[in-house]
Amino acid sequence: xxxxxxxxxxxxxxxxxxxxxxxxxxxxxxxxxxxxxxxxxxxxxxxxxxxxxxxxxxxxxxxxxxxxxxxxxxxxxxxxxxxxxxxxxxxxxxxxxxxxxxxxxxxxxxxxxxxxxxxxxxxxxxxxxx
Amino acid sequence: xxxxxxxxxxxxxxxxxxxxxxxxxxxxxxxxxxxxxxxxxxxxxxxxxxxxxxxxxxxxxxxxxxxxxxxxxxxxxxxxxxxxxxxxxxxxxxxxxxxxxxxxxxxxxxxxxxxxxxxxxxxxxxxxxxxxxxxxxxxxxxxxxxxxxxxxxxxxxxxxxxxxxxxxxxxxxxxxxxxxxxxxxxxxxxxxxxxxxxxxxxxxxxxxxxxxxxxxxxxxxxxxxxxxxxxxxxxxxxxxxxxxxxxxxxxxxxxxxxxxxxxxxxxxxxxxxxxxxxxxxxxxxxxxxxxxxxxxxxx
Numbered sequence: 001x002x003x004x005x006x007x008x009x010x011x012x013x014x015x016x017x018x019x020x021x022x023x024x025x026x027x028x029x030x031x032x033x034x035x036x037x038x039x040x041x042x043x044x045x046x047x048x049x050x051x052x053x054x055x056x057x058x059x060x061x062x063x064x065x066x067x068x069x070x071x072x073x074x075x076x077x078x079x080x081x082x083x084x085x086x087x088x089x090x091x092x093x094x095x096x097x098x099x100x101x102x103x104x105x106x107x108x109x110x111x112x113x114x115x116x117x118x119x120x121x122x123x124x125x126x127x128x129x130x
Numbered sequence: 131x132x133x134x135x136x137x138x139x140x141x142x143x144x145x146x147x148x149x150x151x152x153x154x155x156x157x158x159x160x161x162x163x164x165x166x167x168x169x170x171x172x173x174x175x176x177x178x179x180x181x182x183x184x185x186x187x188x189x190x191x192x193x194x195x196x197x198x199x200x201x202x203x204x205x206x207x208x209x210x211x212x213x214x215x216x217x218x219x220x221x222x223x224x225x226x227x228x229x230x231x232x233x234x235x236x237x238x239x240x241x242x243x244x245x246x247x248x249x250x251x252x253x254x255x256x257x258x259x260x261x262x263x264x265x266x267x268x269x270x271x272x273x274x275x276x277x278x279x280x281x282x283x284x285x286x287x288x289x290x291x292x293x294x295x296x297x298x299x300x301x302x303x304x305x306x307x308x309x310x311x312x313x314x315x316x317x318x319x320x321x322x323x324x325x326x327x328x329x330x331x332x333x334x335x336x337x338x339x340x341x342x343x344x345x346x347x348x349x350x351x352x353x354x355x356x357x358x359x360x361x362x363x364x365x366x367x368x369x370x371x372x373x374x375x376x377x378x379x380x381x382x383x384x385x386x387x388x389x390x391x392x393x394x395x396x397x398x399x400x401x402x403x404x405x406x407x408x409x410x411x412x413x414x415x416x417x418x419x420x421x422x423x424x425x426x427x428x429x
Contacts, residue, residue: 014180014256073332088178098329099395101288102178103160104306 015106022125023090023113024083029121030065038072044120068119073098077112083125087113147274147285148173149187150245154270156263159183161286166299183267184252193241194248196224203237220268223251227259234259242273281418284311288396291324291419294410317405319374319382324419325399330390334397339366342388345399349373350384365389365416372403382406387416394422 026044034041043065052060070078076097080090087110095105116122146153146161149168158177165171168189175183200217204226207215211230218225218236225238236253251271253264274283281292284299287309293299300314300321307328314321334341339355346353350370358365365387372384386401400415 014176016179019179073329098307098332100307100328101160102158103162103176104328106178108306 018110019086019088019091019106021087022083022085023081023087023117023122024125025078025081026121026123034069038075040070040075040078042068042070042078042121044068066119068116068121073108074112077109078116078121081113081116081122145285146175147283148185150274150282151185151187151242151247151249152270152272152274153185153267155183155267161304164286164302164304166302168298180254180256182254184250184254186250186252188248189246190241190248191246193243194239196239196241199239200224200226220265223268229259233257236264238268240271244273244275286311288326288394289324289419290421291400293322293418297322315405317408318380319372319403320405320408321401321403322415322418323399323401325401326421327397327399328395330395330397337366338364338388338390338397341397342366342368342386342399345386345388345401346370346384349375360389360416362392363389363421367414367416380405383408385415387414389416389421391421396421 028045029042031040031042033039044067046062046064046066048057048062052062076094077090080093085093090113091102091105091109094100094109095102098105100108113122117124143154144157144159146155148161148164149171153175155175156177159175159182161173162176162181163172163174165173170188172184172186174181175185204215204217207213207226207228211228214229216227216229218227218238220238222240223238224240225236227236228234234255234257236255236259237250238253239248239250241248249271251268253259253267276282276295277292280295282295282297283290283292285291286302287304289309289311291311293311293313294315297313297315297320299311301310301312301323303310303325308325310323310325312321312323336344339357343353343355346368349372350368351373353368353370356367356369358367366389367385367387369386370384372382374381383404383406384402385404386399388397388399390397398416398419398421400419402415
């Protein structure tokens with residue numbers, strides 16, 4: 001018999017901690033329906049970079065918002081992130097609606113959530129009484 | 131000639147057929163890692179939270195000395211981790227169970243003479259080992275024989291297909307809403323490919339027939355399209371001469387079929403390119419893939 005292989009070396013808890021997390025919209029985000037049916041445009045406030053000081057800031061004026069356009073599938077995920085549902089519940093709803101298996105939905109949804117988190121549109125909701 | 135398969139789905143759980151081995155697993159376990167290598171490889175299955183089962187295979191010249199293997203492995207485990215190790219067996223399987231405070235594992239090995247393969251199954255238990263489940267998976271594991279007509283069945287990622295035994299699995303794609311298996315023969319351009327695509331309403335803006343035409347991407351001449359109904363499935367088919375791009379590429383016969391299964395809403399695509407003059411396996415390509423248990427492909 002050989003030594004334990006890759007799958008055995010994965011974190012002992014698997015990805016369950018990630019599934020139990022809850023996502024919430026950044027309260028500063030503004031959203032409005034996009035021109036194309038089913039899409040949503042969201043504006044995420046940007047932070048002024050540290051290097052942007054006078055006199056450079058008198059000339060360079062970065063946009064105050066970063067605009068993201070979510071397609072119909074993105075809107076589904078966005079709507080499900082209400083701070084109450086866990087990531088697992090979001091995945092289950094997405095999988096059921098789109099007739100995907102759990103792991104198909106998990107891969108798509110978590111990649112999408114990661115990109116929204118990185119762009120500041122979403123935040124991880126923390127429990128008041130952990 | 132290969133005969134089209136019949137779709138049979140296990141009553142409880144789900145059947146996976148990979149590398150000519152059949153596994154009966156709980157319905158919520160999915161294959162998240164795979165290997166196409168026939169000599170030595172590994173697949174790993176997970177439930178919604180974590181990896182649960184690892185399936186390893188290795189071609190070996192003959193049956194190994196299991197007693198010695200198990201003895202060596204047990205000694206190594208006991209000396210390195212101090213874990214509680216106990217011997218287990220089930221039918222032809224020889225195994226060891228390792229109990230640790232934060233999860234246990236069971237490792238079983240068996241030799242399958244018909245495939246010349248040493249197979250190892252590793253169960254990862256988040257808590258206490260589930261003996262009835264372990265036993266049922268071991269009992270359900272079997273070598274999947276070649277069909278009478280010389281075909282090999284593969285069943286994974288929602289695809290259930292048969293390809294000639296002489297062909298090798300050349301490519302496997304498993305992505306969200308896209309699964310594909312491609313088999314290649316030794317004589318170019320011999321190639322069979324099966325695909326299953328999801329989220330269809332979100333990306334398909336044409337009819338299935340038009341989509342099927344687009345898949346030929348200008349590689350098919352004397353292109354003929356037809357449609358038929360099979361057990362509530364509207365099948366679109368294309369036939370023609372395969373004209374590959376590039377110099378000195380061999381031409382062949384092209385056949386493809388596509389349909390949306392009303393049961394799972396997925397688009398199925400079967401494509402076959404055969405060398406000229408190859409008249410074996412004359413059934414249309416859709417006869418080698420099943421999409422749902424309700425469908426029995428032509429007798």
